[in-house]
Amino acid sequence: MADIAPSSGASARKPLYEARPAPAGPCNALPMPKITYIDSEGTTRTVEGEVGATVMETAIKNNVPGIEAECGGACACATCHVYVDDAWRAVVGEPSPMEEDMLDFGFDVRPSSRLSCQIKVTDELDGLVLRTPERQA
Secondary structure, eight states: OOOOOOOSSGGGOOOSSOOOOOOOOTTTSOOOOEEEEEOTTOOEEEEEOOTTSBHHHHHHHTTOTTOOOTTSSSSSSSTTEEEEOGGGHHHHOOOOHHHHHHHTTSSSOOTTEEEGGGOBOOGGGTTEEEEOOSSOO
């Protein structure tokens, strides 16, 4: 096998890796959807949700009271129960049959009731308003 000699001029050498531009930083990041949680006493908390996360995960990450999430988001309890504001019900959509079964265990279930672990944060949910019940089941 022949030896491969380096080129004689340093300027003829190509770097092994090309520099890549840095990823967009916080100043260049796209705005995240805002979600407003209103507790049973009327206290309002507006937080930013990461697209792809659930409304429940967003609440837990931001220490929103009233969302217990005992099952961790597996749709196996009703402790992340929320009421979707009427203006948002069509955008959020209806619960799945499995979610409806779990809502049977919720406290003060209403037509606007959803389990927040079953609502994925999307850009379309920017401005979403939810209310938490007086207590979780």
